[in-house]
Amino acid sequence: MPLKLYRRGQIWHYRGKVAGRYLRGSCETADKDTASRKTAKIESDEWKCHFDGPQSVLTFSQASLMYRGAGKPTRFLDRIEDYWKDTLVKDIKPGSIRQMAMTMYPKAVNATRNRQAIVPCQAVINYAAESDLCPFIRVKRFKIEKKIKAPFTLSWVNSFCEHANPYLGALALFMFSTGARISEALAVNWEHVDLQQRTILIPKSKISEQRIVHLPPRVLAAIANLEGAEPLHLLVSHARLNAWPVAEDDQARRHQDPDGPQRPAWLRYHDAAQGD
Structure with missing residues (x-):
């Protein structure tokens, strides 16, 4: 009826x-x-x-709502939803997704286009495909020029700790000794720290399940000296997430003062995982 x-x-x-x-x-x-x-x-x-099947009526906005409802990552999704709106998913082809990336980020490098446009768009469509609402899609990524990045070294960490305040020094030591990502380090609270067992529980991250790491004596001492501040991650400046934060007293600024003491080179958070 x-x-x-x-x-x-x-x-x-x-x-x-x-x-x-x-x-x-x-x-x-x-x-x-x-x-x-x-x-x-x-x-x-x-x-x-x-x-004609569900793919004949499924729009990107509907697929995106399903994706959001499943608790999937939505960091870059807003702009993609504004771009496609109620476009039928069956009409979205790999080439049009690459064109979307170039239109949305005309001045960005290829890595940004891949990460912020192609990957989340493909994820939305393929999530709907898992429910047999549309076909799966594969999109060719833009070519990325790989560059050799300066890694953490023990000498760099030692130099950084000399200039940084105790909180940033502990962060540098912790990431260098455990290989933790910056997001994992910032997720640690005092409830995850066991000073008696000399371990820290790193919560679940986007690349791994939660895990326990053992702390070398120097790292243990640096973290133990911070005990009493709650939560632990609030001790770290969030001024810039693509580079080491600087202390308010200017001790850890990256700019070299030709007349002042030599300071360590400015490295990014993610370089900690490449240390040796």
């Missing part, structure tokens, strides 16, 4: 059976003409889905 309209308060709702499925919901409007048009669209899409 076709969908029928009924009013609940001031808002129109619909209910009925279409293509063997019972549907009901709100038209989210008090205007009957608008409600009728919405109901007709819902009924039409349901028949189209029944005859």
Whole structure:
């Protein structure tokens, strides 16, 4: 039977059976003409889905809502949703996704286009594909020019600790000795620290499950001297997440003063994982 309209308060709702499925919901409007048009669209899409498959009516916005509802990462999703809006997923091809990346980030490097455009867009579509709502999609990444990056060394860490305040020095020692990512280090609270067992529980991250790391004596002493501050990660400046933060007293600034003491080179957080 076709969908029928009924009013609940001031808002129109619909209910009925279409293509063997019972549907009901709100038209989210008090205007009957608008409600009728919405109901007709819902009924039409349901028949189209029944005859041509779910991919014939699935839009990117619908797929994105499913993706968000599953608790997936949404950091770069807003701009992608604004770009595709109600475009049918079946009409989104690998080439058009690459074009989207270039349109959204015309001056960005290829690594940024891959990370902030191609990867999340493909993830949304493939999540819907896992529910048989559309085909899976594979998108060729933009070529990335790999550069040799300066890694952490023990001499650099020693020099950094001489200039940094105790909190940043402990952070540098912890990341260097354990290979923890900056996000993992910032997720550590005092409840994860066991000074008696000389261990720290690193919470689950995007690349690994939670794990326990053992602390060398020097790192243990540096962290033990910070005990009493809560939570631990708030002791670290969040001024810049792509480089070592600097102390307010200017002890750890990266700019070299030709007349002052030699300070360590400015390295990024992620260089800690490349240390030796």
